[in-house]
Amino acid sequence: MGNKETERAAITHVMALERAAGRDPKDVRTSGLPYDVESPPRLIEVKAFSRSARSVPFPLEHRQVLAAKANPEHYYLYVVDNLADHDGAEVGVRILHGEVLLAMIERTQPQVTYWPTFKASEYDQAERLQ
Template identity: 40%
Template sequence: MEIVGNRAIETAAIKYVIMRELEAGRTAYDVRGTGAPADVASPPRMIEVKAYGKSARGTDLWLEVRQVEEALRNADFWIYVVENVRQGDPNRFTLKMLGGEHLHKLLKRAKEQRYYTVPWPVADYDALA
């Protein structure tokens, strides 16, 4: 069954990552909304999950400043890219895990950008002609 909406795709990807971490023998849990620098704690790893409805091939990874800082100081910071989530079957999700020297190599090419996000509630959107 197709997964619709960014939050639902993200939640499915995080559940998938937690399952994969459990299979690897680590105890993982969702830490969104706790002030943690990433989405999943799986000691000793801290994992930022990037969820994609289809493929992430050729896209940039968007990270918060605190995530880049954490990745540079914490050797156990990882980015897990979960792809093909929208179609809904976890058996068909793909996972790319970025950590250690590989992640540090990518971070050397990072470009800081400053921007603002302005909340635009659905009610406001719907009120416009």
């Protein structure tokens, strides 16, 4: 399962769980918000893992950290793991928010990461090893 498939499976799983809990979730990944699912009153950032997320670091963007700090009551982080399990029996969701999420953020050393776009013309002209 690739990254896009893993993320899609996680979002689908979270949306189903939110509906089962009586909330009305909306996938807002393409809206530019610092979270993936809006499920009032929850604002949910989803982190997806094909295997176990136990003891594994995960990235939070600066804007996600700011959103969690600004709204700790409603900002949630859902860690969905074991998505590669073919029958879905082992898929798990761990929910982090409030003081627990804030404590995790506070003990983390921020790192700057650059995400340059590999433009088509640059890709086409780049040296290629075969």
